[in-house]
Amino acid sequence: MTPGQARLAIALALLLVWEALCRLGAIDRFALIPPSEILWDLGGILFSARMWPAIGKTLGNVAIACAGAVLVGVILGTLIHGWRALRETLDPLFAAYYAIPVYAFYPLFIVIFGLGDVPQILIGFMLGLVAVVVNTINGLDRVPRVLLKTARIHRLGRLATALQVSLPYAVPTIFTGIKLAVAYSFIGVIGAELIMSRTGLGYEIGFAYNNFDNAVMYPLIVLVLAIATSVNALFFLWEKRMLARRRR
């Protein structure tokens, strides 16, 4: 049995136990509904198109937050890597950054930017940014000096060296940061929607919860988890292919 088959078998067994416990009445219907029903309800929700605006809005905001975090993160990381004093000054901030409860800034953003998409995107962006910055710096640290010397012999400028030599070399490490940024943008945007918003998947989940509407709440939760897991799996496969190509 391969590890993949073992994982699948365990997952199926857990689903069966869950289904059985619900059907036999061991778990209260108000607490949890059986997986088959969740899938059925999810199909109905997706088919009725009623949730499409919320899904589109949340995924769009996650994409903006994530793309922004990656773009700004790589640029900032490259700049900070090149400026030693700045880097040493910012080091303690990076080390402590993820201990800061970023959601605490959410009300502040609402007050400044209004209750639109901007505060939610900003929370996702802030959560993802530092992961990309730190991993970009780490990746640039590992660029062999030979490569940098070769770049200098070819009289490449600083920008050209970064774009053509050091950043491409650092891509695998930066990828770790990108994967984290994807996960963090999901967490940031959906968390912010749950705390306070008027639309989006997080809002719909909170709304269904407040109305004891398990037939909507559980399918939406499963949908969010499925989307997040698939995006992660896609990035994982992409990374694997990239590393395999590099090894050749």
Place this chain on the structure above:
Amino acid sequence: MTSPVASLLRTTILIAVLVAAWQLLFAFAGPDALTSPRATALYALQLLTTASFYPHLIETAQAFGVALGIAISCGILIGFALGLYRFAAEVGEPVLVALYSIPKITLYPVVLLAFGIGMPAKIAFGALHGIMPIAIFALGAVRNLNPVYLKAARVMRLPPVRIATRVLLPAAIPEIFTGIRIGFSLTLIGTLLGEMFASQRGLGFLLIQAIGLHNIRLIMALTLLLVVIAVTASAALLAVDRRLRRSAS
């Protein structure tokens, strides 16, 4: 490069720049959006001297302490159990990584339905956030362990529990501690989120209440307190982490 005086100086500069940026933002956004650094610090101090504030602080500290305890013990247990068997590690590690990166915040209604509103839900939500990184690091620590240690323990016919406590734990401590450092911040965030949604007490509850009432003074002061507490604790953990790693290598 890392003389204590220089690093102290750099930290001071960093804090000064951050406070200056805050003051600029205040000048730009005005008193309707945020309070100035000075006013916020004063109000935070005033909160700390108010008797009615302490029950909330203690409630959060208790929930966080229990959640962290659960996250550390269960995380190490899961990591060791999977790390000792090659096949189990191959099966389990991708699952742990996937669980680590899913937005656990969407699970809060499930946690609430399972535990009800109050202390247990907060603790569960905090532990849920902290358990995965600790398990992942513990698993990695066991796998990277010099196999001679384990072979020696098996030759001496140590029972599994004593292998774990006498061999694995001491050898893997530096790496596990890194996991605990990351788990610490995630557990804190998890506990606060749990309080925001599922509680009538605690700092998270105060924060969500202040958001609802649009009480900017309280929001800012609480945010400042949380940031100061979190950053101080995390800096202390980082110092211990670095010392452990240095003495291990």
